[in-house]
Amino acid sequence: MLKIAVIGLGWWGSTIIKCLQESNIVEIYAAVDIDEKRGNFICSKYNLRYYKNIEDALGDIDVDAVIIATAHGLHEEMFISSLEANKHIFCEKPFALSSKAAKRMITGAESKGIIIGIGHERRYEGALEELKRVVDSGKLGTLLHLEFNASYNMMVNAPPTGWRKDPREAPAGMMTALGVHQTDFMQTLAGPVKSLNSQLIKRSDDFPNEDVLTIQFNFKSGISGSLTSLATTPFYQRMTVFGDRGWIENREISNVDMPDPARLMWCAIDNEIHTRTFKMTNTVRANIESWASAVMGNGSYRFSNEEILHNVEILEAIVSSISSGQEVKIS
Incomplete structure (x- = not known):
């Protein structure tokens, strides 16, 4: 051990x-x-x-x-x-x-x-594993667009002076709490981000900083994407992938502190909609055990150093775009 x-x-x-x-x-x-x-x-x-x-x-x-x-x-x-x-x-x-x-x-x-371990346990959620399997199988045809939403009012009642509400420690609204999970998974589906444009505005008095984050992505693969993250809306997470032969959507009502099932829906060219639920599992344990096993020479780890670095590059570009109000390219 x-x-x-x-x-x-x-x-x-x-x-x-x-x-x-x-x-x-x-x-x-x-x-x-x-x-x-x-x-x-x-x-x-x-x-x-x-x-x-x-x-x-x-x-x-x-x-x-x-x-x-x-x-x-x-x-x-x-x-x-x-x-x-x-x-x-x-x-x-x-x-x-x-x-x-x-x-x-x-x-x-x-x-x-x-071997670096990274805390993106969402890759081990059953619904997301199945979503990626469907995407990788080509059943959706040519991928067109990713539409993600990661919103949660978990920080509303956090101490106002805590580091989680400090823009220097947690920039770009809820990006470091929720959004980086989304961008990590996005790159496993669409590849590296070529450029992005982001906006952060304040709408609610329930959060001390800006609370509405919207991002538009252009991936090097030619796929487009969007991510919305709201800091004061009750828990809502959705990941939708659109292709020219179908779409697939993961609707999250589960989190570490909200042990409810996730719902995966997909529709092919025949317009039949299929639905499957996935019970919550201990993804924190699955991620850390996978990393530990790789460290001990038993199997490989799901994350590459290139992906770990690129997700930081995406976060950095989002912060830069918010500050400049301009599109930011990632080399």
Whole structure:
């Protein structure tokens, strides 16, 4: 088993520990948090070794790997420190906030032969696996357009001074909370993004920053796409792929904190609409176990370093387009 230290015990770091309790592939062995009260409480609850500082965890020879689940701006520093300590690394999304940082992180990992894990567990959802299978099979014909929506008012009641509402840590509305999952999956369907144009405006007083994000994508493959993300609308997520021989749509009413089924609908050239539901599964565990297995030499991992980097490039371009009001090309 891979013995892991979780860095950061906020909502998501604690969720990761909970999701991995029944794993036979990884063992959550230790955890790190600067808040001693929270750290001791969680470590006592799950019988983990507690460290206040990451340096102490990295110095523990029994720790094989780390999961970085901290504020986004700390990812690069903690990633590089973990590399220097020769630990395997799983990093939560967004991997980094700039492509320069992402390139430094990936170059360092590749120089040591480290397989990077990334927190895009949505690729392991049954409905999305089936959606991708249908798209890859060619049943939709020539792909024309992707139409995605990722909206959730989960941050409305978050502390107003927390880092999740800080535009420096979480730029572009809900992109770092929800949108980066969408763009990660988009690139698995349509390939790399050539250019994009994004807009972020404020409509609701329920959110301290701008809350309506819209993005138009042009993919190098010739496919077009759009993504809408609303920060104050109750949970709503939809992914629709259109081709000249049919369409397929995943309608999400499930999330880690909303364990309801997903509904997949598809329609072929005969105009018959088919519907299938997929129950919620532990995709956090599936993702981390897949990465850990690859680290231990058992199978391959679903994500490439090129995809991890490109998703950061997409996020960076979205932020740049919002700032400039212009289309941004991604080289």
